[in-house]
Amino acid sequence: MTSVLITGANRGIGLELSQQYVAKGDRVYACCRKPDAAEKLSALASKSNGALSIHTMDVSSEDSIKACAEELSQVPIDILINNAGVYGGEHQSLGDASLEDWLMTIQINTIGPFRVAEAFQQHLKSAKSPKMLTVSSQVGASTFSMPIYAYSSSKAAVNKVMQILASEWQQHGISVSLIHPGWVQTDMGGPDAAITPKESAEGIRRVIEKMDMTNTGSFFKWNGEIHPW
């Protein structure tokens, strides 16, 4: 049975991925920062026959990430999905940027996935063909220049972090890639977004299926195409 760890699993794309992996028959370790408030995830856990367990993880806190890694210390992780992320608030244009919000955005979107990778390295190494996918965004690519300074720079930075990690983990046989999940109808994407969470998660799962050591270090689109850096 494939074991899948997902961060930010309580809503949006993370919740949909959790649902789809449970439906597929996989074992899901669903992480979120407030399990007590995660009603939809709890409902999914209750009807999953033990296929989904919920674990506390705030990706802005190194202690929280380490505690979760310790709790799951005996569990090999086949697929790790760094999905948790924030948009970074409304104040991120020229002349209006909040430094406090910007730093928190970097903390969650960039340093969070790095710390998660660090803490779960052994869990990945003890799996047969481990894969780690980080949910980035097209706005982090050099081909985009939307004036959303905090969010865009946090995603550009996580792209670089994962590109370096892909190279470092080549020797361990851990495939590391990034994905733009599409413009998705979630709290972050809004109701007018182009695709549903279901479509996005189906695409993300298809990309994960084809991840291996020949394409490690790639930046994918949710539809399987390669995204330009």
Ligand SMILES: NC(=O)c1ccc[n+]([C@@H]2O[C@H](COP(=O)([O-])OP(=O)(O)OC[C@H]3O[C@@H](n4cnc5c(N)ncnc54)[C@H](OP(=O)(O)O)[C@@H]3O)[C@@H](O)[C@H]2O)c1
């Ligand atoms: N939706 C889009 O159009 C779109 C486009 C490009 C990229 N993305 C990326 O896709 C990923 C998922 O986004 P989404 O659309 O599903 O957004 P969403 O509906 O706003 O969900 C965000 C998720 O991240 C979690 N999260 C935020 N801060 C966290 C923290 N410090 N620790 C742990 N979890 C935290 C949230 O948990 P709480 O409920 O506790 O806040 C929530 O589960 C993000 O990385 C986002 O940047 C989305």
